[in-house]
Amino acid sequence: MDGTGRGDRVCRAIGLAGVVLFLITAFSPLAYRLNQWMAGSPRLVASDAIVVLGGWISPSGTLSLESQRRLDRGIELYQRGLAPVLVLLGPGADGGPTEAEVRAAQARLHGIPADAILTETRARTTREEAVRVKALLQSRGARTLLLVTNAGHLARARPLFEHAAFEVRGVPSDPLVESDAPESRIAQMRVLVKEVLGWLYYRMAGYI
Amino acid sequence: MEATFIAALAGLTSIGAYYVGARALGLPSARLGAAVGKMLESIGMVLIFLAVNLTASVLIVLAARGLTGTFVSAYAADDAVWLGLSLIQGLAFQAWRGSAAESSEPSRG
Numbered sequence: 001m002d003g004t005g006r007g008d009r010v011c012r013a014i015g016l017a018g019v020v021l022f023l024i025t026a027f028s029p030l031a032y033r034l035n036q037w038m039a040g041s042p043r044l045v046a047s048d049a050i051v052v053l054g055g056w057i058s059p060s061g062t063l064s065l066e067s068q069r070r071l072d073r074g075i076e077l078y079q080r081g082l083a084p085v086l087v088l089l090g091p092g093a094d095g096g097p098t099e100a101e102v103r104a105a106q107a108r109l110h111g112i113p114a115d116a117i118l119t120e121t122r123a124r125t126t127r128e129e130a131v132r133v134k135a136l137l138q139s140r141g142a143r144t145l146l147l148v149t150n151a152g153h154l155a156r157a158r159p160l161f162e163h164a165a166f167e168v169r170g171v172p173s174d175p176l177v178e179s180d181a182p183e184s185r186i187a188q189m190r191v192l193v194k195e196v197l198g199w200l201y202y203r204m205a206g207y208i
Numbered sequence: 209m210e211a212t213f214i215a216a217l218a219g220l221t222s223i224g225a226y227y228v229g230a231r232a233l234g235l236p237s238a239r240l241g242a243a244v245g246k247m248l249e250s251i252g253m254v255l256i257f258l259a260v261n262l263t264a265s266v267l268i269v270l271a272a273r274g275l276t277g278t279f280v281s282a283y284a285a286d287d288a289v290w291l292g293l294s295l296i297q298g299l300a301f302q303a304w305r306g307s308a309a310e311s312s313e314p315s316r317g
Contacts, residue, residue, distance in 0.1 A: 008249050011302075015252030027211050124279045181210050194286060 026182035031189040038192065039151035039172040047169060048142035049118075050074050050083045051133055053126065053149040053157060054090030057099035066150060070173040071103045074148045075110050077171065083146055087118045087136065089129050126153070126198075127207050130160040143167055150174050152195030159208040254298030261290050261297075 024030055052074035055067025063071065067090065078086045086107060090099025100119035107117055120136055123129040133145075144167045149157050151172040161168045179185060202208045229235040265285040272280040 011249040011252030011256070012245055013252065014255050015248035015250065018251055018255045019248065027215055124281075182214060185211075 022186075025186055025189045029178055029185075031185045031192060032178045034192055035151045035174060035188055036176060038155050038195070039174070039176065040154070040170055042171050043169040044077070044080075044082060044146070044171065045169060046081075047083045047144040047146045048140075049085040049087055049137055049144075050077045050146045050148065051087045051161070052089065052103065053129055053147070053153070054099055054123065057090060057093055057096065057102060059092075059094040059096035061097040061102055063099065063102060066173070067099060067103070069175075070148050070150070071106060073171060073173045075107055075112065077146055077148070078107075078112055078116070079110070085116055085118060085137075085140070085142070086112060087120065087133060089120045089123055089133070091121050091124055126157050126160055127202070130157075130164045133161070134164040134166070137166075145169065146171050148173055150191065150195075151176075152192045153198075156195060156199045156202055156208065160202070163208065250299055250302045253302045254295050257297040257301070258290060258294035261294055265290075 052070050055070055056064040057067060058064075071088070074086055074088070077083065088100045088103040088107065090103065092098040098119075098121040100121045104114075104117050104119050108114055118136055120129070120132045123132045137145075143165075145161060147154070147157060147161055147168050148171045151174050154170040154172060158168050158170050179188075199208075226240075230237050262285055266282060269280050269282045269285060272278075
């Protein structure tokens with residue numbers, strides 16, 4: 001065996017592709033550009049509601065960094081007077097407090113009146129979030145949404161909420177600031193790859 | 209700046225390793241290309257294991273959701289530990305293939 005078997009050639013090609021992608025991701029702004037492209041151009045116009053999608057919460061009640069970012073963006077949009085209602089989503093983990101309620105408590109601390117905050121604690125997937133937000137807002141006659149989530153997730157979340165008969169204005173929660181640190185770029189690419197795979201799955205399942 | 213520093217330092221240590229290999233250890237420079245090819249094969253095998261592991265974990269989560277009707281989180285498929293585990297699996301598998309190829313060489317005359 002001189003190492004030129006078909007299996008070796010396939011492994012070598014996959015390995016080469018992996019190394020090239022790794023180096024391009026770490027040492028070029030590719031991940032940032034892709035993220036910007038997936039975010040689109042945010043349209044910050046007055047809408048019927050601000051919907052902040054769930055991120056993750058620990059069983060002890062600590063919001064994940066991404067969950068906190070989304071909440072901060074939602075609070076900022078409300079304080080700019082872009083919508084009269086702030087919808088906060090997210091279930092709990094392992095019997096701990098729910099993400100939506102922890103977020104609501106923080107929003108109240110920022111001076112947002114309790115009657116302007118709606119929470120939904122049961123939806124566990126983006127698809128479920130769209131269904132439950134529709135049920136929550138339908139009776140209020142809301143039609144236009146400012147949808148807050150990270151840029152990669154918007155590509156999947158936006159069509160789901162459009163299917164739920166909303167006019168959606170996507171607002172990325174990511175700080176759209178280019179990082180020179182290879183580790184940050186790789187982390188950003190990881191999120192994007194995950195979201196692209198999620199988008200493909202939703203397409204194949206016919207959800208979007 | 210950080211990326212440039214890291215790339216430059218990695219370049220310097222690679223050149224240093226080449227000189228240590230070629231001068232101090234007497235390794236043949238002509239075999240470096242073949243060695244890089246072997247390295248790519250090993251990385252390819254690691255990536256194949258990674259793809260199989262992630263695909264299997266996603267399919268198991270989806271099957272569990274479908275069969276039990278309850279929500280099963282897909283976070284298990286999104287854990288960085290898969291990269292380390294796939295590294296161990298892929299390198300072990302490549303070493304196994306390599307040792308099998310070596311042991312079969314004399315019998316082929």
